[in-house]
Amino acid sequence: MRLERVGRRHGLRGPWALRGVDLDLPAGALVRIVGANGTGKSTLLRIVAGVDAPTTGRVTGRPPRTAYIPERFPAALPFTALDYLVHLGRVQGLGGARARDRAGEWLERLGATEHRGTAMAELSKGTSQKVAVAQAFLADPGLLVLDEAWTGLDTGARAELDAAVRSRRAAGGTVVFVDHDPRRLAGEPSAVHAVCDGRVHAVPAPPGAHPAAGRTGPADGPRPRVRITVSGGPRPLPERLPGRPLVAPGPAGDGTTVLTVDAAHSDALLGALLTASCHIHRLGPVTDPEGVRV
Numbered sequence: 001m002r003l004e005r006v007g008r009r010h011g012l013r014g015p016w017a018l019r020g021v022d023l024d025l026p027a028g029a030l031v032r033i034v035g036a037n038g039t040g041k042s043t044l045l046r047i048v049a050g051v052d053a054p055t056t057g058r059v060t061g062r063p064p065r066t067a068y069i070p071e072r073f074p075a076a077l078p079f080t081a082l083d084y085l086v087h088l089g090r091v092q093g094l095g096g097a098r099a100r101d102r103a104g105e106w107l108e109r110l111g112a113t114e115h116r117g118t119a120m121a122e123l124s125k126g127t128s129q130k131v132a133v134a135q136a137f138l139a140d141p142g143l144l145v146l147d148e149a150w151t152g153l154d155t156g157a158r159a160e161l162d163a164a165v166r167s168r169r170a171a172g173g174t175v176v177f178v179d180h181d182p183r184r185l186a187g188e189p190s191a192v193h194a195v196c197d198g199r200v201h202a203v204p205a206p207p208g209a210h211p212a213a214g215r216t217g218p219a220d221g222p223r224p225r226v227r228i229t230v231s232g233g234p235r236p237l238p239e240r241l242p243g244r245p246l247v248a249p250g251p252a253g254d255g256t257t258v259l260t261v262d263a264a265h266s267d268a269l270l271g272a273l274l275t276a277s278c279h280i281h282r283l284g285p286v287t288d289p290e291g292v293r294v
Contacts, residue, residue, distance in 0.1 A: 001025040001048075001143065001174060006057035008043050017043040021057070021200045023193065027142075030169050030188055031176045032267070034203070035195035036274045041178050042071075042147050044195060048176055049145040063142025063174070065092065071148035073132035081107065081123065081131050082116040085138065092139035099138065106134035110157045126152045133157070137164055144168050146177040150184065182242065182271035192267055196280055203270060204284050226266035227286040231256045233278030242268035256281055 006021040017040045025031060025048070035041045046052040047059065049068035077084060082103055089099025107113050110130040115123060123131065129152040136144060144165070150158050162185065169175050177185075192203040204226070229250060237247065237257065243265025250256030261269050263285070273280065 001059070001061040001063070003047070003054075003059050004057050006047060006054040006059065008040075008047060008052065009055050016198050018047070018054075018195075018200070019198045023048075023200060025143075025174050025176060027174055028169060028172050029174050029190045030165070030185065031174070032185070032189040032192045033176065033178045033195060034192060034267075034271050034274055036277050039195045039274075040198050041195050044200065045145050045147045045176060045178060049143070065139055065141040066143040066145070067136035067139075067141035068145045069132050069136045069147065069149035071151050073128045077120040079120050080117050081112065081120060081127075084120055084131065085134055088135045089138045094139055102138045103134065106137055107131075109160050110134060111154070126154060126157075129153055130157055133161055133164075137168075140171070140173075141168070142173050144173055144175045146175070146179075148178055148180060150179055150181070180275070182268035186267060187264070189267070192270070194270065194274065194280055194283075196274075201280070201283070203266070224263040225260055225286050226263050227282075227284055228259045228261070228266070228270060228273065228280065229256050229282040230259065230273055230278040230280055233273065233276040238272075238276070242272050245269055260286060 002025070003021050003023040006018060006023075007016060008018045009016045021044065033041050033044060043052065045068075047054055049066055050059075050062055051068055079087060082100075085103035085106070086096065086099045089102055090096060094102065104113070104116070107116050107130070110133060112127055112130040112134075115127050120128070120131070129149070133149060133153070146165070150161060153161065165175050165177070165185065166188075194201050194203055241259070243261040245259040245261035245265075248258045250258050259269065259273075270280070270283070
């Protein structure tokens with residue numbers, strides 16, 4: 001699947017939420033999208049899932065079966081939890097009996113069997129989110145898009161969702177996700193992309209990273225590290241940033257800060273910086289030490 005020069009704006013003359021996005025999403029990829037609130041992450045995911053159409057550019061190669069889990073699931077629907085899942089299963093091409101079996105399996109896996117006969121409008125937020133997760137996996141989608149899908153789930157359901165994501169990827173499905181917890185599936189994505197000011201930038205893989213798994217190779221030399229140049233955000237930066245990065249001022253007068261961290265902690269650090277509303281100027285692998293440890 002590929003996005004080519006994709007843009008999205010709100011209204012005919014409204015602001016651009018995304019501009020000039022080029023993004024490859026190969027089969028079997030696990031792709032994490034990071035960025036501060038309001039940068040366009042959800043807009044990007046809705047376009048990837050086909051929920052919204054781009055204003056400019058095009059999307060090609062989207063798998064026939066696509067599933068989308070939003071952060072806020074519309075629970076006020078005229079169905080019980082089971083009937084809703086059976087209905088969606090049939091919409092996705094399953095026969096009635098198969099849809100009912102799959103719905104029951106997923107409600108059980110997520111710990112929501114006791115609510116199968118409960119009206120959707122009466123479900124708690126957490127149980128509604130379990131139904132949202134269940135509907136996404138009924139028909140083994142080729143593309144799975146998750147926008148803060150873990151929000152509201154209990155510990156057991158989060159673990160089931162983690163396992164289901166890994167299973168979909170192992171089966172050749174493409175998974176694209178956003179989550180506020182930088183530890184979510186840490187070290188597993190095959191690619192990480194940062195959304196900043198409506199633009200999407202690939203986060204460079206550290207030296208020695210496995211192209212399919214996003215993990216570093218054997219430690220037979222200096223540990224690979226990543227340098228991130230930022231501005232904005234809190235000043236001074238928090239003392240307990242992920243990976244305890246080396247911190248140094250950028251070139252004199254440009255107002256930036258340069259952080260250098262072991263590659264194993266780069267995803268978590270980038271997530272923390274974006275959450276703190278820092279502007280990311282540059283990202284890249286480095287091998288030489290630099291800066292003052294926080």
